[in-house]
Amino acid sequence: MKIAVCIKQVPNTEARLRVSRDGRWVDEEDLPFVINESDEYALEEGLRIAEKTGGEVVVLSLGPERVKEALRKALAVGAARAVHLADPAFSGGDALATGRALAAALARDSFDLVLTGSQSDDVGYGGTGSVIAGHLGWPHVWLVMGVELEEGNASAKVTREMESGVNEVSRVRLPAVLEVQAGINHPRYASLKGIMAAKKKEIAAASPADLGLDAGQIGAAGSRLEIVAVSFPESGKGAQMLEGDAKAAAAKLVEKLQKEARVL
Amino acid sequence: MANGVWVVLQHREGQLPRISFEAIAAAQKLAAQLGGKAEAVLLGAGVGLAAAEVAKFDLAAVHVTDDPGLRVYTPGAYIGALAPAIQAASPAFVVFPHTYQTVDYMARLAQGIGAGLLPEVTGFESGADGLVWARPVMGGKLQSKVRVRGEGTVLVSVQSGAFPSDSAVLLVEAGEADVKPLAVDLSGVKPDREVLGYEEVGGDTVDLTKAEIIVAVGRGIGGADKMAPVEALAKALGAEIGASRPVIDNGWLPRDRQIGSSGQTVAPKLYVAAGISGAIQHLVGMKGSAVIVAINKDPGAPIFTVADYGIVGDLHEVLPALTEAVRAAKG
Numbered sequence: 138m139k140i141a142v143c144i145k146q147v148p149n150t151e152a153r154l155r156v157s158r159d160g161r162w163v164d165e166e167d168l169p170f171v172i173n174e175s176d177e178y179a180l181e182e183g184l185r186i187a188e189k190t191g192g193e194v195v196v197l198s199l200g201p202e203r204v205k206e207a208l209r210k211a212l213a214v215g216a217a218r219a220v221h222l223a224d225p226a227f228s229g230g231d232a233l234a235t236g237r238a239l240a241a242a243l244a245r246d247s248f249d250l251v252l253t254g255s256q257s258d259d260v261g262y263g264g265t266g267s268v269i270a271g272h273l274g275w276p277h278v279w280l281v282m283g284v285e286l287e288e289g290n291a292s293a294k295v296t297r298e299m300e301s302g303v304n305e306v307s308r309v310r311l312p313a314v315l316e317v318q319a320g321i322n323h324p325r326y327a328s329l330k331g332i333m334a335a336k337k338k339e340i341a342a343a344s345p346a347d348l349g350l351d352a353g354q355i356g357a358a359g360s361r362l363e364i365v366a367v368s369f370p371e372s373g374k375g376a377q378m379l380e381g382d383a384k385a386a387a388a389k390l391v392e393k394l395q396k397e398a399r400v401l
Numbered sequence: 402m403a404n405g406v407w408v409v410l411q412h413r414e415g416q417l418p419r420i421s422f423e424a425i426a427a428a429q430k431l432a433a434q435l436g437g438k439a440e441a442v443l444l445g446a447g448v449g450l451a452a453a454e455v456a457k458f459d460l461a462a463v464h465v466t467d468d469p470g471l472r473v474y475t476p477g478a479y480i481g482a483l484a485p486a487i488q489a490a491s492p493a494f495v496v497f498p499h500t501y502q503t504v505d506y507m508a509r510l511a512q513g514i515g516a517g518l519l520p521e522v523t524g525f526e527s528g529a530d531g532l533v534w535a536r537p538v539m540g541g542k543l544q545s546k547v548r549v550r551g552e553g554t555v556l557v558s559v560q561s562g563a564f565p566s567d568s569a570v571l572l573v574e575a576g577e578a579d580v581k582p583l584a585v586d587l588s589g590v591k592p593d594r595e596v597l598g599y600e601e602v603g604g605d606t607v608d609l610t611k612a613e614i615i616v617a618v619g620r621g622i623g624g625a626d627k628m629a630p631v632e633a634l635a636k637a638l639g640a641e642i643g644a645s646r647p648v649i650d651n652g653w654l655p656r657d658r659q660i661g662s663s664g665q666t667v668a669p670k671l672y673v674a675a676g677i678s679g680a681i682q683h684l685v686g687m688k689g690s691a692v693i694v695a696i697n698k699d700p701g702a703p704i705f706t707v708a709d710y711g712i713v714g715d716l717h718e719v720l721p722a723l724t725e726a727v728r729a730a731k732g
């Protein structure tokens with residue numbers, strides 16, 4: 138099967154963030170970026186399905202130059218080639234604008250299956266994959282925790298996570314967009330051989346014109362949402378912060394838990 | 402011009418979860434801001450009793466479907482029912498509770514009808530040029546303020562706990578909102594998902610809801626081989642061990658230790674969170690705990706906003722020190 142996986146590059150969730158000077162987003166200088174967590178799982182799922190069915194995985198990413206690093210990583214673990222939506226006009230989009238651009242790129246090829254992550258760890262719209270499915274006119278499932286191909290790859294039995302420990306199991310006709318949840322599998326690491334091979338694999342750039350889109354339909358200009366400011370929540374509001382080295386802080390905490398909170 | 406506020410309620414076999422009442426509260430607040438009353442929509446088959454419960458709230462109307470095609474949730478059928486209704490009435494906002502079911506179909510509904518999409522808001526205020534919405538970004542480490550541009554309906558989902566359900570306004574004098582049938586025609590809907598059934602996620606052998614004390618670890622622990630200090634503290638406290646999702650996803654602990662929206666919801670008398678950042682999906686599973694202690698090396702971690710006591714530091718130093726202090730205190 139020919140499988141596409143959409144991967145987004147996002148700040149490492151453990152990175153220390155600073156608000157940018159204009160107050161509208163984070164300062165990207167020196168910020169470590171990684172492949173979005175659920176996208177790593179989507180990629181692994183794509184690779185497994187491609188291996189099982191004999192096929193290939195194509196990775197797509199929308200974002201600035203730095204995104205190439207994420208694409209290279211995906212090529213190193215086994216994706217065959219990559220498509221990069223690099224034009225600045227693509228950037229800053231909400232789920233509808235980003236989904237429109239990715240769908241246009243996907244429609245140029247003939248995929249049997251499109252995989253995305255379930256939610257991006259930065260803006261977290263949880264909707265880009267569903268928007269892609271809408272444009273392609275394919276079924277979609279959000280929060281996928283299991284995929285089993287059936288009927289000679291014409292359909293799939295898909296497990297969808299629901300709240301508090303229950304899963305929905307359904308049959309979905311392919312092609313479809315499956316929005317993969319973290320934890321579905323255990324992503325592999327790149328081998329040295331894979332890293333070397335990735336250097337020779339193609340990362341093709343796609344411009345808005347290539348996709349038949351004009352600048353007003355995509356990116357910030359094509360979005361209904363505009364982020365006007367970001368700020369840190371009031372840290373430790375209500376929390377008593379216990380100072381000192383580990384030993385001192387621990388001793389104070391135990392005393393508080395005994396005498397003040399009375400839970401020990 | 403788009404006008405008015407709708408709220409689409411989620412239910413399970415006619416039972417309304419708390420977040421549906423929170424969505425009513427949000428829609429009422431929004432409608433009051435825009436000068437009007439909200440209208441509710443209830444999709445399903447045989448949801449008359451739920452409709453009567455909703456009609457007690459201060460709403461302009463409750464639109465109710467009764468179609469066997471909506472008995473089992475599928476995005477195709479829900480979108481097939483909602484899309485023409487929203488397009489015909491063209492409300493300014495349609496409010497949804499932010500649940501896994503809502504997220505499953507809301508974006509596609511927005512795309513299908515050309516509406517705006519504003520997921521997981523925690524509040525709004527009116528500014529100089531219109532409403533400014535709040536929503537978390539970066540896993541809750543930052544709060545963003547968002548403006549909606551352009552014309553036409555916007556679909557909004559409200560985060561669990563953001564609009565207290567007890568702030569939803571009931572109709573005074575035992576009045577009732579108008580319950581109106583919402584005619585739907587699902588004959589043209591292409592079935593997109595054949596639901597085969599529902600299954601419990603296996604391996605629920607540990608019932609964390611009964612634990613009096615829980616020591617929970619997050620990604621900050623750094624690996625399955627680094628669990629010893631956690632086990633030692635849990636033993637000293639007589640606690641159960643819980644975890645955030647990445648710990649489970651990485652296979653460092655079994656799935657029945659997961660706490661949060663996809664895992665167990667707990668409310669022990671003491672919850673110690675170590676190396677957990679405090680994303681909303683984790684917080685909803687533990688914020689009801691009586692006393693919360695957070696240990697994190699990042700002073701800006703959102704877990705500190707729900708904690709009673711906090712220690713900023715490396716958990717690999719703090720946990721052993723804490724174990725020692727607990728042992729000493731217990732004698």
Ligand SMILES: Cc1cc2nc3c(=O)[nH]c(=O)nc-3n(C[C@H](O)[C@H](O)[C@H](O)COP(=O)(O)OP(=O)(O)OC[C@H]3O[C@@H](n4cnc5c(N)ncnc54)[C@H](O)[C@@H]3O)c2cc1C
Nearest residue numbers: 619620621645646661662663664676677678683698715716
């Ligand atoms: C639909 C959906 C459902 C989800 N369900 C759940 C759920 O049920 N439960 C859940 O927990 N999550 C759930 N999540 C994931 C959630 O969004 C977060 O990604 C997750 O909770 C983050 O886990 P974490 O805090 O352990 O990791 P991170 O966010 O990566 O945080 C790690 C923290 O450890 C700290 N740290 C690192 N090293 C150290 C050290 N040496 N000492 C002290 N501190 C350290 C860091 O400062 C950081 O704050 C869900 C997500 C989605 C999209």
Ligand SMILES: Nc1ncnc2c1ncn2[C@@H]1O[C@H](COP(=O)(O)O)[C@@H](O)[C@H]1O
Nearest residue numbers: 143144199253254256257262263264265
């Ligand atoms: N810029 C992007 N490039 C590639 N894929 C993306 C991009 N933005 C979102 N996606 C995909 O859509 C999923 C959901 O993202 P979101 O709707 O932002 O939560 C992600 O997990 C990715 O798989």
